[in-house]
Amino acid sequence: MSAATVAACLFVPATASAASSRVAALQVALRAHGAYAGAIDGLSGPGTTAGVRQIQRRAGLVADGIVGPQTRRALGAQGRHPIGSRPLRAGLRGWDVAALQFALETHGFPCGTVDGGFGARTTSAVERLQAFAGLAADGVAGPATLAALSRPPVRAPALRKPIAAPLGDRYGPRGNQFHAGLDFPAATGTSITAAASGRVIFSGYDDGWGLTVVLDHGNGVHTRYAHLSAAAVTVGASVGVGSLVGRVGQTGFATGPHLHFEVTVRGAYADPGLALGLY
Secondary structure, three states: OOHHHHHHHHHOOOOOOOOOHHHHHHHHHHHHOOOOOOOOOOOOOHHHHHHHHHHHHHOOOOOOOOOOHHHHHHOHHHHOOOOOOOOEOOOOEOHHHHHHHHHHHHOOOOOOOOOOEOOHHHHHHHHHHHHHOOOOOOOOEOHHHHHHHOOOOOOOOOOOOOOOOOOOOOOEEEOOEEEOOEEEEOOOOOEEEOOOOEEEEEEEEOHHHOEEEEEEOOOOEEEEEEEEEEEOOOOOOEEOOOOEEEEEEOOOOOOOOEEEEEEEEOOEEEOHHHHOOOO
16 A cells, blocks of 8 residues: 555545544644634544634735645645645654644544644653554554554444433543543542443552552453542452442542543543444
């Protein structure tokens, strides 16, 4: 498969409403020029179109909202380098880097800020993807790495909802970053239970997640329960589905009491909402 074919598979949305790395790259370029303040979500909406027209007017072009070669040139460095036109590695910047970053995020390999600059966190995300896909983890995104990103994101098996609380923030783009889990706002002390049977592999404080419990469910599936006020389990313990693992708090980087819940499959983040049947 040629690099151009791989890029087409990776970055052209299946439907007009599907998130697209190409649109995300455009949003990054618009944001860099102060013409877009929305989320880098890969969805072409009124804000993205308005930003394109603003750039076009500044450049003396017809403000039709259509991104052609002249508009890409008007976007400067962030509008250059078509997707799949070069291997991507640390130190590079451009349209293709932004598209790569968005594809990594949506496939479960967060890389920090989606900004079109290939830095250390993007290198780490590429290496994690490559290891997941059975490729040499060299941190360089060539045709084989792009091909791995052309496949559907990983999905977790069915899980049980870990808390009796409404869904707050969802999994997905947030500003120019990515929220890799679900948030469930609830009162401090609310019970949190295991989403599946498994074994406790972490119980303690973990930087911005605060007091955290991580369970291993076998077959590479892990669940994380973060910002707890109390943990009810210790490392090495076996737990059954629905067993108490902790209680809601706001430890770590939390602005209010809630459960932050994540699912990973062989190291790749998966959308917990799909596993829980919430949408």
